[in-house]
Amino acid sequence: QQQQQQQQQQLMEGEGTGVKVYSNDMELGEQKVGGTSRQGTKLAGIMGGALLEQSEEEVAKLGLTYKIETMGCQMNSADSERIEGQLMSLGIRPLIDDERNNSDEEEVTTTTTENNGGLFQETKTIRKSKKKKPDIIILNTCSIRDHAEQKVYSYLGPHAKRKRDGEDVTIVVAGCVAQQEGQSLLRRVPEIDLVMGPQYANRIGDLLEDVANGNQVVATEASHIMEDSTKPRRQSSVCAWVNVIYGCNERCTYCIVPTTRGVEQSRPVESIVDEVSELVNQGFKEVTLLGQNIDAYGRDMIPKRKFSDLLKIVGSVPGLERLRFVTSHPRYMSLGVVDAVADTPTACEYFHIPFQSGSNSILKAMGRGHTREKFLQIVDRVRQRLPDAAITADVIVGFPGETEQDFLDTLDIMEKVKFDTVNTAAYSPRPNTPAADWDNQLSEEVKQDRLHRINELVLQHATERRARMMDRVVEVLVEERNVKVPTQVMGRTTHGYIVYFDGDIDELRGELVNVKIDRCEKFYLAGKRTDEPVQ
Numbered sequence: 285q286q287q288q289q290q291q292q293q294q295l296m297e298g299e300g301t302g303v304k305v306y307s308n309d310m311e312l313g314e315q316k317v318g319g320t321s322r323q324g325t326k327l328a329g330i331m332g333g334a335l336l337e338q339s340e341e342e343v344a345k346l347g348l349t350y351k352i353e354t355m356g357c358q359m360n361s362a363d364s365e366r367i368e369g370q371l372m373s374l375g376i377r378p379l380i381d382d383e384r385n386n387s388d389e390e391e392v393t394t395t396t397t398e399n400n401g402g403l404f405q406e407t408k409t410i411r412k413s414k415k416k417k418p419d420i421i422i423l424n425t426c427s428i429r430d431h432a433e434q435k436v437y438s439y440l441g442p443h444a445k446r447k448r449d450g451e452d453v454t455i456v457v458a459g460c461v462a463q464q465e466g467q468s469l470l471r472r473v474p475e476i477d478l479v480m481g482p483q484y485a486n487r488i489g490d491l492l493e494d495v496a497n498g499n500q501v502v503a504t505e506a507s508h509i510m511e512d513s514t515k516p517r518r519q520s521s522v523c524a525w526v527n528v529i530y531g532c533n534e535r536c537t538y539c540i541v542p543t544t545r546g547v548e549q550s551r552p553v554e555s556i557v558d559e560v561s562e563l564v565n566q567g568f569k570e571v572t573l574l575g576q577n578i579d580a581y582g583r584d585m586i587p588k589r590k591f592s593d594l595l596k597i598v599g600s601v602p603g604l605e606r607l608r609f610v611t612s613h614p615r616y617m618s619l620g621v622v623d624a625v626a627d628t629p630t631a632c633e634y635f636h637i638p639f640q641s642g643s644n645s646i647l648k649a650m651g652r653g654h655t656r657e658k659f660l661q662i663v664d665r666v667r668q669r670l671p672d673a674a675i676t677a678d679v680i681v682g683f684p685g686e687t688e689q690d691f692l693d694t695l696d697i698m699e700k701v702k703f704d705t706v707n708t709a710a711y712s713p714r715p716n717t718p719a720a721d722w723d724n725q726l727s728e729e730v731k732q733d734r735l736h737r738i739n740e741l742v743l744q745h746a747t748e749r750r751a752r753m754m755d756r757v758v759e760v761l762v763e764e765r766n767v768k769v770p771t772q773v774m775g776r777t778t779h780g781y782i783v784y785f786d787g788d789i790d791e792l793r794g795e796l797v798n799v800k801i802d803r804c805e806k807f808y809l810a811g812k813r814t815d816e817p818v819q
Contacts, residue, residue: 303484303491304467304502327420327454327496349379351418353439356426358610360459362525362574363485364424365518367458370489371420379418417446420454425461427540427714436461437472444475454478454495458485464540464715466504479504483530483546522763522794524568526559527551528594529575534613536640537651537719538680538711541576548577548584553594560601569761569794570606573598578609579616592620599628605796606630606761606778612637615653619665626669632778633670637662638678638707642694646683649719656697663701674704674749674779681738682711682731685724691734698741704749704779705807706742710735743806750781750804757816758783758809760799765789782808 327348350371354364368378421443425436436457446453456478457469463481470476477495480503484491487503494501518524531546560571573594575581582589599607607630612621614637625631639659641647647655666673681691698706710731713720758777766772766784773787775797785799798818803810 303494303505327452327492348376348419349416350376350420350422351379352422352424354424355435356424356459358525358572358574359482359527359576360424360426361519362527363459363482364422365525366485367422367424367488370486374489374492376420379416417451417453419452420456422456422458425457425459427460427464433461433465433715436469440473440476444473447475454492456480456488458482458488460540463504463546467502470500470502477501481546518568520763522568522761523570523572524563525572525574526556526563527575528556528573528591529578529581532576533580534577534615534653535651537649538683538714538717540714540717548580550581550584550589553589553597556594556598557601560598560604564601564603567794569604569796570608571598571604573607573609575609576611577613577616578611579613579618579621590618590620592618592624595621595624595631596628599624599630604630606632608632608634608780610636613654614639614659614662617662619662622662622665622669625673632780633673634676634778634780635666635673636676639697640678640680641683641686641690642697643686643690644693646686646690649685650680650683656693660697660700672779674781675701676705676707676780677701677703678707678709679738680709680711681734682726684711684719684722684726686711686726686734691738695738695741698738698745702745702749703742704781705746706738708735708738708742746806747804750806750809753777753781753801753809754804755801756819757798757800757814758811759818760785760797762787762789762792762795762797764793777809784808784810785812787813 350368352364352368354360372378423436423439427433440455440457443453443455447455455473455476457476458480459482462469462479465472466479469479478488478491478501480488480491480501484503491501491503529548529550531548532541533548556573563571579591581591581594595607595609598604607628612635617637622635625633625635637659639656640650640652642656644655663675666675679694681694710728711719711726713725758781760775760777760783762773762775764774766774769784771786772784773789773792775783777783783799783801785797787797798814798816799811800814800816801809801811
């Protein structure tokens, strides 16, 4: 709590917003990789172009490309979209898969075949230009799962080798592992140019200026998350994510998110409405409001605002077809949020409410701040106001000190609610979290056994919940082609169920289509287009 107050005070006073820059003559900055210094790179050329307002044609000649790899949750995906929007505004474009160099470098493949016992030989040589590699690598990391840091180092290996071999490549590590590890990432992988926490996702252009000047940069200090005029590069043309609150003030004993994403910062209502209105004008049909703890929206504002009010306001934006939101916290989720969804026509009948455990003693040890009774009260209101609504959740099994009875209490909630799906995980200690140091850790054997048992129940309930859709007519918002069956399209119901049916994606993308369900599987539905009304 004291740490939160200090961070909030820093933000209010404008302090703690510094970026650590390690120049070439400093301890971490002397990186003459492959015989060349960090200065004089193509990045320096394009950043110079941005600063000197060179023409688009001159910037394009540099041909700078990027590739971004995103790990983790929707928050990270939304951050990646903002990062991409910034890069593209600088004239840096995404690398196309299997793109080839226009240089004289060739990749030679020679094959020899023998016929009739070797009497005749045929040799075939194929020459083609080498596959192009990105000039800027961005790894947007997640620290939730076990071995997250090791995965980052493994991914960085080939790109670090490119730099050691003298290639002109800029390496950026962003996201939660970047925030967690900070400067130590540079010590472990000195080829990295930029380490930046999630709060700097919309400031990567500024940070790359320092990199272009030959410096290594660590941006992990607490910072106000500024409104960004640069448009994110959306991964979909139908559905969009919109951040409404950043950070988290909770201190769950297993979770590293508050450490990596900082204190809560709610965006102004006007900024959110403006972004959603712009998305609708661009043709987007569905918006998902994002927040690590979305029900806390507005509690850091003066005067305070309510998330239920924000739902109604955003839901009334003209032209918006569907509105979703994640992630809810039972401690803060008010019954008014359920009522707002029921009373807002565009709000989808879908709730994602992680309860994490069905045992009050484990919930207390986790520091969740709610009881199983509070969670079930919310579920009761959902079933009362929206009987057909989908409810999903997150659960951790094998938390330190969890007894068999504690685990059975979790299964009991599963049976009472019958979730549409549950994201399950066996507890894994995360660095800088209290529970990681407790001496009542459970064995991997016990954790895996409980994970197996709960997953069986998840599949059973998922199957039961989707089975009720058989022969019903549902409204599907078409998003993409079915990658496994190109003659089919994929969309979702208001419940969030994936639905496949025959159709032309070029004709149907972004359309609302009535589909009669004739097949129900564990995690998807299938059917045929119909003129019958939704049931």
